[in-house]
Amino acid sequence: MKLKALIAGTLLSGVLACGAVATASAEDTVYVQLPTYRTGPYAGSGIPIANGMADYITMLNERDGGINGVKIVFDECETGYDTQKGVECYEQAKAKKSLVFNPWSTGITLAVIPKAGVDKMPILSMAYGLSAAADGKAFPWVFNPPMTYWDGASGVIKYLAEREGGIDKLKGKKIGFIYLDAGYGKEPIPLFEQFATQYGYTLFKYPVPGKEMQNQSSQWLNVRRDKPDYMVIWGWGAMNPTAVKEATKIRYPMDKFIGVWWSGGEDDARGGGAQAKGYMTLNFNAVGTDFPAMQDIKKLVVDARKSKVEPAKFGENLYNRGVVNSLYMAEAIRIAQEKTGKKVITAEDMRVGLENLSIDDARLEKLGLKGFIAPVKVTCDNHSGHHKMYVQRWTGEKWEKASDWFDPMSDVVNPMLLAASKSYTEANKPWPERSEPCAN
């Protein structure tokens, strides 16, 4: 009898405790899901980004009490860069009424783009994903500021042409392109190939399958055989440090080796050790902690033990990249609150906020991030914007700026984007016409 009473009592108190946990506080909150990958072969790149995203939002909640008093509740959904798990996370985000979905994987982005309009879930694929989604008329629910992979590819060619002394000097040169053999790596190929016929250089392609990222010896043997004048890398996760290491092993001149912004993690360059000095990548955010907002994050989040980041890795390139993503989300929430007059906005309001995203230098100064990014503006027609980027160089210990902020070749890229968007909507008939009004 006593045992029964004991068991019944424990169960009852357990049920009551669950009830107590379930009652939430009555203050206004909005929810954002952060898909991340802290496991898997891409965790090396995914962990700093996850930390950056989470810490900026935590800082806003701590310092300002959220956006205009509305706190941002968030949780992480582990995708492991796997498309299947990513779609699961998308379904969960939908069910929990997340304001926006950040796939952080071109594969996942491609999978959820057709669903975004139907489910009314905005997708923020910052500087990755489907380049053609910059066409706001065809993809009203997909946003990819500040630039697309095609802008980045044109930026690479522009920079290399400048190094050579003019775009016509590229004629006859050999450019090797080593890339992750997935949607992400294959995205810029059409642009590189078009430029090859236009400007007369030869393009050598070296695909690296996702399963073989840490074993690139055969690809780099081919590089040693082909001896390209420049090497361009479009890598992610474990592919980056392995590529840098292999490049140093075959003694490829590192100052001729340039990567896209996702190949610019500190750990990626450290893979080559001291010999990786001179390795360059594109970038669109600043590196380091010399900004008032970053110091706020340090004080309120990192030092207060509310962050998962290692103190030494605070302020690294990919961490700051995560901060930029959260910056876009926070600004979009604020703009959506202004445009709709509501404090607690919905996903549809978030779409309006993202479509009117505008961060200029004055706003950056107010945020405490002056010089952190180039000013960014999203319009109804152009969800990406062809904004500025710069080239950074690895000194052996850290990244330093190797060029000024410059524009991509938007006059070449824009028509290609529109053509690609047209062929995407043709291939995926019936593609719905845009019905959302433009609030610009």
Added chain:
Amino acid sequence: MFYREAGQYKSSYEADQAVFPLAQDRIGMAVILVLAAAVVPFIASNFVLEAILIPFLILALATIGLNVLTGYAGQLSLGTGGFMGAGAYACYKLTTSFPDANLILLILLSGFFAAAVGLVFGLPSLRIKGLYLAVATLAAQFFLEWCFIRIGWLYNYNVSGAIDSPERRMFGLVLTGPNASPVTRYLTVLAIVLGVTVLVKNLVRGRIGRSWMMIRDMDIAAELMGIRPLVAKLSAFAVSSYICGVAGAMFVFFYLGSVEPAAFSITLSFQILFMAIIGGLGSLIGCYFGAAFLWILPIFLRNVLPMLGIDVGAENIVHLTSMIVGVLIILFLIWEPHGLARLWQVAKEKLRVWPFPYA
């Protein structure tokens, strides 16, 4: 006490040889079918339908396919992911080439392409057995995955290398694509899976299934008794690959929507193999048990643990799931090698004499 066959007299051979001879079994099955078809679509939320039930049914079908090959015919196969991919890509090519054809028909047709592929890779089974055959099917898995990435014709040369399901309709309802309602997709998947299960149950209880089981138990004796190993083994590969191909096509068209070649990797093959092992090799209901267990467990952990107040990070759930699944597989292989299906069978036997512990 309630599960006895006492008082149920069969007066015809058909009644005696029925799949569910006990009236209690028939009633239970009818209740489950009514629940699944008529009640669940209306009370389940979209998340439960889309993320739990539809993939559970599709993976259960793939497990049935693997079980036919490994559980009934005894041919160990690690190529399930590749065969599912073959069916998926075949269906994609068929529906993009014939956009007006009925999608269900195309899905059932694409299974034949997967069966042809399975036949080719099943030829080594005539010479090699056991672990070596597993390696040969592993080669099939890697080769097929390579094909999905490298042969541009398979994904219509699009830049991303991914295939996606265009919108298709039937009887005015949208079946696939983002506009398809989860209820429509769930009911279509349920119908196809139940249909194939009925077919496989009959196959397995008939002459062909018995020849598979004879090959599994002692293939030399089977050959001496007159079973042709060529026909038996290749038919096992063909039927198994057909079922896996249909499951793969449904995987893309009714569940994921858009798929990269990496979705049909060795991880999927292992996932289905574990479902077959934990569920019970050589049993059809075991396939459903195994698929439910392995699919729903991580989702359960991810959603229930935070509710209980145990706050583990999202990445730790992944680690926890791997650990728990690994430990479970080892425990099952030690304690109950015949899987959850055997546990169910034992439970039924105990139900016959409940509440008494002996007959």
